[in-house]
Amino acid sequence: xxxxxxxxxxxxxxxxxxxxxxxxxxxxxxxxxxxxxxxxxxxxxxxxxxxxxxxxxxxxxxxxxxxxxxxxxxxxxxxxxxxxxxxxxxxxxxxxxxxxxxxxxxxxxxxxxxxxxxxxxxxxxxxxxxxxxxxxxxxxxxxxxxxxxxxxxxxxxxxxxxxxxxxxxxxxxxxxxxxxxxxxxxxxxxxxxxxxxxxxxxxxxxxxxxxxxxxxxxxxxxxxxxxxxxxxxxxxxxxxxxxxxxxxxxxxxxxxxxxxxxxxxxxxxxxxxxxxxxxxxxxxxxxxxxxxxxxxxxxxxxxxxxxxxxxxxxxxxxxxxxxxxxxxxxxxxxxxxxxxxxxxxxxxxxxxxxxxxxxxxxxxxxxxxxxxxxxxxxxxxxxxxxxxxxxxxxxxxxxxxxxxxxxxxxxxxxxxxxxxxxxxxxxxxxxxxxxxxxxx
Amino acid sequence: xxxxxxxxxxxxxxxxxxxxxxxxxxxxxxxxxxxxxxxxxxxxxxxxxxxxxxxxxxxxxxxxxxxxxxxxxxxxxxxxxxxxxxxxxxxxxxxxxxxxxxxxxxxxxxxxxxxxxxxxxxxxxxxxxxxxxxxxxxxxxxxxxxxxxxxxxxxxxxxxxxxxxxxxxxxxxxxxxxxxxxxxxxxxxxxxxxxxxxxxxxxxxxxxxxxxxxxxxxxxxxxxxxxxxxxxxxxxxxxxxxxxxxxxxxxxxxxxxxxxxxxxxxxxxxxxxxxxxxxxxxxxxxxxxxxxxxxxxxxxxxxxxxxxxxxxxxxxxxxxxxxxxxxxxxxxxxxxxxxxxxxxxxxxxxxxxxxxxxxxxxxxxxxxxxxxxxxxxxxxxxxxxxxxxxxxxxxxxxxxxxxxxxxxxxxxxxxxxxxxxxxxxxxxxxxxxxxxxxxx
Numbered sequence: 001x002x003x004x005x006x007x008x009x010x011x012x013x014x015x016x017x018x019x020x021x022x023x024x025x026x027x028x029x030x031x032x033x034x035x036x037x038x039x040x041x042x043x044x045x046x047x048x049x050x051x052x053x054x055x056x057x058x059x060x061x062x063x064x065x066x067x068x069x070x071x072x073x074x075x076x077x078x079x080x081x082x083x084x085x086x087x088x089x090x091x092x093x094x095x096x097x098x099x100x101x102x103x104x105x106x107x108x109x110x111x112x113x114x115x116x117x118x119x120x121x122x123x124x125x126x127x128x129x130x131x132x133x134x135x136x137x138x139x140x141x142x143x144x145x146x147x148x149x150x151x152x153x154x155x156x157x158x159x160x161x162x163x164x165x166x167x168x169x170x171x172x173x174x175x176x177x178x179x180x181x182x183x184x185x186x187x188x189x190x191x192x193x194x195x196x197x198x199x200x201x202x203x204x205x206x207x208x209x210x211x212x213x214x215x216x217x218x219x220x221x222x223x224x225x226x227x228x229x230x231x232x233x234x235x236x237x238x239x240x241x242x243x244x245x246x247x248x249x250x251x252x253x254x255x256x257x258x259x260x261x262x263x264x265x266x267x268x269x270x271x272x273x274x275x276x277x278x279x280x281x282x283x284x285x286x287x288x289x290x291x292x293x294x295x296x297x298x299x300x301x302x303x304x305x306x307x308x309x310x311x312x313x314x315x316x317x318x319x320x321x322x323x324x325x326x327x328x329x330x331x332x333x334x335x336x337x338x339x340x341x342x343x344x345x346x347x348x349x350x351x352x353x354x355x356x357x358x359x360x361x362x363x364x365x366x367x368x369x370x371x372x373x374x375x376x377x378x379x380x381x382x383x384x385x386x387x388x389x390x391x392x393x394x395x396x397x398x399x400x401x402x403x404x405x406x407x408x409x410x411x412x413x414x415x416x417x418x419x420x421x422x423x424x425x426x427x428x429x430x431x432x433x434x435x436x437x438x439x440x
Numbered sequence: 441x442x443x444x445x446x447x448x449x450x451x452x453x454x455x456x457x458x459x460x461x462x463x464x465x466x467x468x469x470x471x472x473x474x475x476x477x478x479x480x481x482x483x484x485x486x487x488x489x490x491x492x493x494x495x496x497x498x499x500x501x502x503x504x505x506x507x508x509x510x511x512x513x514x515x516x517x518x519x520x521x522x523x524x525x526x527x528x529x530x531x532x533x534x535x536x537x538x539x540x541x542x543x544x545x546x547x548x549x550x551x552x553x554x555x556x557x558x559x560x561x562x563x564x565x566x567x568x569x570x571x572x573x574x575x576x577x578x579x580x581x582x583x584x585x586x587x588x589x590x591x592x593x594x595x596x597x598x599x600x601x602x603x604x605x606x607x608x609x610x611x612x613x614x615x616x617x618x619x620x621x622x623x624x625x626x627x628x629x630x631x632x633x634x635x636x637x638x639x640x641x642x643x644x645x646x647x648x649x650x651x652x653x654x655x656x657x658x659x660x661x662x663x664x665x666x667x668x669x670x671x672x673x674x675x676x677x678x679x680x681x682x683x684x685x686x687x688x689x690x691x692x693x694x695x696x697x698x699x700x701x702x703x704x705x706x707x708x709x710x711x712x713x714x715x716x717x718x719x720x721x722x723x724x725x726x727x728x729x730x731x732x733x734x735x736x737x738x739x740x741x742x743x744x745x746x747x748x749x750x751x752x753x754x755x756x757x758x759x760x761x762x763x764x765x766x767x768x769x770x771x772x773x774x775x776x777x778x779x780x781x782x783x784x785x786x787x788x789x790x791x792x793x794x795x796x797x798x799x800x801x802x803x804x805x806x807x808x809x810x811x812x813x814x815x816x817x818x819x820x821x822x823x824x825x826x827x828x829x830x831x832x833x834x835x836x837x838x839x840x841x842x843x844x845x846x847x848x849x850x851x852x853x854x855x856x857x858x859x860x861x862x863x864x865x866x867x868x869x870x871x872x873x874x875x876x877x878x879x880x
Contacts, residue, residue: 266663
């Protein structure tokens with residue numbers, strides 16, 4: 001375990017009292033970054049820190065608070081709504097700002113009186129995608145997902161021979177990444193039934209979600225210069241929850257030979273807050289491939305990766321249908337899993353991505369791939385829970401699903417806990433399925 | 441054929457005399473957009489127009505010339521180095537600027553005296569990627585390439601059943617797109633020989649180029665709103681040449697099941713000038729799939745696409761090895777082909793991409809995929825010319841290649857000609873292979 005500093009002390013309390021509630025996602029030990037504006041305003045979006053039920057507006061905090069010069073310089077840049085420049089800072093400087101904000105928000109801080117005026121209730125804020133995402137890459141680290149889905153697409157050959165050697169990934173679409181709270185429109189697409197002679201353009205009939213985490217890149221690398229495993233952690237900024245919406249019927253027809261395209265790029269939803277790697281330090285865990293699996297090639301291996309490359313993060317998917325909303329019923333949990341089941345670590349994803357010299361940039365987003373657990377009930381998509389659309393998923397109110405219907409709201413939640421540490425949450429990653437456009 | 445306006449008249453001459461040379465890529469009928477700064481200067485990059493051997497600096501032209509108010513507004517935005525905002529303008533406004541620049545550069549224009557001071561020789565300029573490329577997508581429209589390469593990867597199944605229905609594409613990496621004149625570093629990657637038990641990390645042994653065109657998106661579409669074929673042309677800004685560098689040995693091991701990733705994202709080279717769709721109007725040609733092939737689904741079909749969806753653009757690949765450079769030998773032509781062989785049109789690529797509601801943005805880049813001709817000698821990559829690395833390609837100086845060696849410079853050239861029209865060229869798309877980094 002890395003050195004745990006005072007910002008992780010479980011008994012630290014904030015003068016923002018809602019941050020001290022035991023079940024809050026945003027205690028003072030978290031301090032995640034997001035981009036917001038006051039709902040309904042025309043203000044430029046600005047960077048804020050979630051604290052309990054409030055947001056600390058860093059533009060106001062920069063001018064109202066008393067800060068050391070180096071901290072103030074960072075706050076001034078963030079006050080412009082530019083998270084990317086801050087993401088590019090060295091890890092030590094990012095940690096420096098975390099410490100300054102922690103100290104300022106700590107119960108008894110002399111900054112309380114000044115900074116109260118820099119708070120905005122989260123209920124009065126509209127969130128935006130937190131930074132400029134230059135490139136978005138989606139990995140495939142969930143081995144249980146890869147095996148289950150592989151069986152559906154390739155019954156004879158579920159897990160391909162490269163899976164345990166290569167952290168498989170592919171490029172996704174950055175323009176269609178949206179923040180929690182919005183909608184995703186059911187796509188039109190070419191569909192071809194197995195027994196049909198020709199495809200047709202139609203609305204997707206097998207719309208699905210995928211439960212993922214996303215990691216934002218901090219400082220990048222120059223084109224042509226790989227990032228060694230020993231330096232990978234320095235290049236990681238923080239995590240969000242991520243829903244990789246998927247049109248399974250489109251995917252089945254289009255994906256050979258170049259991979260998923262229109263089946264995936266009509267929308268990706270992320271949670272609005274980036275939980276920093278610093279906040280997640282207490283939840284690092286040992287990481288090892290099973291002894292009878294191939295061990296990573298040296299460029300994907302390091303002592304630190306083995307001793308603490310994993311992260312123990314609980315993940316859950318909830319569903320609220322339109323009928324449930326009308327009846328006043330809360331969302332129901334469809335499954336839960338944990339990021340500790342991933343076959344590759346965040347550091348391995350990043351190092352592999354840059355191993356050919358591909359240049360990573362601050363704000364780039366890497367999806368982890370679907371995080372299913374080992375049990376059938378832990379599938380991170382409806383494709384898995386419905387056994388490829390062949391079995392009903394029965395909801396508590398009697399509704400059934402094999403794939404998503406219009407009006408369904410999918411909510412991903414995540415949090416990290418362990419004895420002696422404060423619970424760290426991510427906030428909701430939620431979006432609602434809207435009907436497809438008319439056929440042309 | 442669309443209405444041809446006076447900016448296409450073959451006998452129009454410019455007061456920039458080098459633009460009147462019969463073999464120039466940049467006659468007054470072309471007027472392509474690029475981003476440049478004076479070599480060695482620290483100036484902000486600015487937008488310019490290639491004219492003969494010169495660049496018309498639009499920052500200087502905006503202040504030195506006399507322009508109608510609406511033209512001046514467009515020039516002022518371009519003067520800031522922001523091509524994307526101009527790309528987002530309606531086609532009529534983009535055409536308006538083209539006409540104003542054409543008239544100002546025409547022999548006998550009263551603007552000559554003022555605008556001479558806005559010229560910079562291309563030899564004194566350093567070019568940059570011309571706009572912010574938010575997302576880069578690579579298609580696979582070269583059916584001869586798809587068939588030949590398909591045979592190498594899947595001898596029993598070269599052209600998959602979806603090829604003649606779906607304009608196959610996948611997402612590429614935008615961060616590693618560079619402009620002509622630079623280098624590409626041979627990547628490291630996981631390689632696994634067919635007879636090896638395990639893969640190794642090593643420098644790529646089968647480094648290749650791919651001959652492509654790239655089309656830049658003009659105005660985009662809102663997320664969830666497809667672009668009908670009837671409107672596709674409005675959304676296309678212009679073309680560049682594009683080299684999709686490819687590591688064949690990396691590709692073979694990594695590409696299943698999610699497509700090419702590190703085999704492709706270590707570098708993509710584009711030519712510096714974007715040749716506008718307006719300049720290419722005279723080279724539109726009828727487009728039809730062979731009668732015994734499936735006809736496009738209605739959403740990918742339009743009368744205009746059939747009558748003039750194709751573009752007659754000659755494409756060539758040249759190679760200059762390090763030994764040739766030392767001996768003072770010019771680059772030799774490896775092949776030539778024509779974009780008219782593509783199985784899908786630019787409009788079909790765009791409309792398919794947006795058919796699921798994926799939001800295109802100004803400056804997005806769509807590669808056409810490798811443009812091989814029907815003959816074996818017309819392969820758009822060394823993989824094709826060397827029959828999968830099994831046959832030597834013998835160069836005039838006696839050197840042989842199956843794949844690229846360090847020091848090799850690959851140059852893509854392209855131009856459009858037809859009787860009664862002025863030749864329109866693209867300028868070189870060139871880059872040199874540098875040695876791989878040391879193994880970690």
